[in-house]
Amino acid sequence: MAYQQTTIAVNDHIAEPLSDALMEHGALSAAIEDAYAGTANEQAIFGEPGMPAEQIWQQSKVIALFDEQADIEAIIGTAAQQCGIDMPVYETDRLPEQDWVRLTQSQFDPIKISDRLWITPSWHDVPDAGAVNLKLDPGLAFGTGSHPTTHLCLQWLDNHLQGGEALLDYGCGSGILAIAALKLGAGSAAGVDIDEQAIRASKDNAAQNEVAAQFYLPDALPEQQFDVVVANILANPLRMLGDMLAGRTKPGGRIVLSGILEEQVEEMSTIYSQWFDLAAPQLDNGWACLSGVKR
Structure with missing residues (x-):
């Protein structure tokens, strides 16, 4: 089966609700990553001892996986509406069918x-x-x-x-x-x-x-x-x-x-x-x- 992978840039307040909403409306998986990973602006989180207990990156990206037939625009639109935000900017790549283990x-x-x-x-x-x-x-x-x-x-x-x-x-x-x-x-x-x-x-x-x-x-x-x-x-x-x-x-x-x-x-x-x-x-x-x- 081929898949579609979508990347959505979001802020820290909406990353987790949007990720949950995408899963609720048809995403196969959804992950949150630091938008600045690998740069000088990379942000440490998750309660490192002695540090503020921030729980999400201030600038994040939600990476969601969908099956080949999924109507991504409709799913993202529904998820955005559920989260009370405008339609976000997103990019989608097609992942061809492969033996993923190999x-x-x-x-x-x-x-x-x-x-x-x-x-x-x-x-x-x-x-x-x-x-x-x-x-x-x-x-x-x-x-x-x-x-x-x-x-x-x-x-x-x-x-x-x-x-x-x-x-x-x-x-x-x-x-x-x-x-x-x-x-x-x-x-x-x-x-x-x-x-x-x-x-x-x-x-x-x-x-x-x-x-x-x-x-x-x-x-x-x-x-x-x-x-x-x-x-x-x-x-x-x-x-x-x-x-x-x-x-x-x-x-x-x-x-x-x-x-x-x-x-x-x-x-x-x-x-x-x-x-x-x-x-x-x-x-x-x-x-x-x-x-x-x-x-």
């Missing part, structure tokens, strides 16, 4: 991080049996290793872990960084995420990779300091979490920060230099990774 799998080949570190989906053969291979399938939680921010953090772990370290992965997503750390020789690894789905995905991925990483919601993380703290999130929460992340890092321990755009490096360096001696940033396709040693 198509999705074809988009995720093994990823080479370094000569000794690979990320391999379960449906692929291991490309290098002598390397460290992370078994990871794309899922609902962020982090498959394909994004430059994750790639930068994995490269840092590969280059700097010496063995035996206690590591904290703050904003663990799929658990990939905690899992990689253990497979690269860390003594223990804990991951934290505000999303229960991410915690479940991380636990499943750790089991698939046969490592004993522990994953927690923020309030459940035991009180302790770590040799290495990795935070691959976004600049907005990193602005707010500096004191907490520094407090979780042992004196002489190291911090690794990513999810930072190149143009945000100076600001983040100013904030984190309060606690850390920072090295030169590592860059990849407009993204940056900062690291340093706690004084």
Whole structure:
């Protein structure tokens, strides 16, 4: 079956009601995304500790999926009327009939991080049996290793872990960084995420990779300091979490920060230099990774 996909730009007050109304009147699915995702205006939400408890992006887009025969204009018009708004501007693309499982799998080949570190989906053969291979399938939680921010953090772990370290992965997503750390020789690894789905995905991925990483919601993380703290999130929460992340890092321990755009490096360096001696940033396709040693 072919499908139609429609994108509607909306503000924060109408995104959820419109999404619900579209589902009520015939959409097969409806998702809300940040209209500025991947830019300097990207907005962190969903109750990151220490941040305002905003629940939706101020400028959002609703992405709705319909079957091939659906009268999209009529459905959107009805949903808009139900929400008390004028007919919104929207764009529609036709998605041709395909084997979606095979198509999705074809988009995720093994990823080479370094000569000794690979990320391999379960449906692929291991490309290098002598390397460290992370078994990871794309899922609902962020982090498959394909994004430059994750790639930068994995490269840092590969280059700097010496063995035996206690590591904290703050904003663990799929658990990939905690899992990689253990497979690269860390003594223990804990991951934290505000999303229960991410915690479940991380636990499943750790089991698939046969490592004993522990994953927690923020309030459940035991009180302790770590040799290495990795935070691959976004600049907005990193602005707010500096004191907490520094407090979780042992004196002489190291911090690794990513999810930072190149143009945000100076600001983040100013904030984190309060606690850390920072090295030169590592860059990849407009993204940056900062690291340093706690004084």
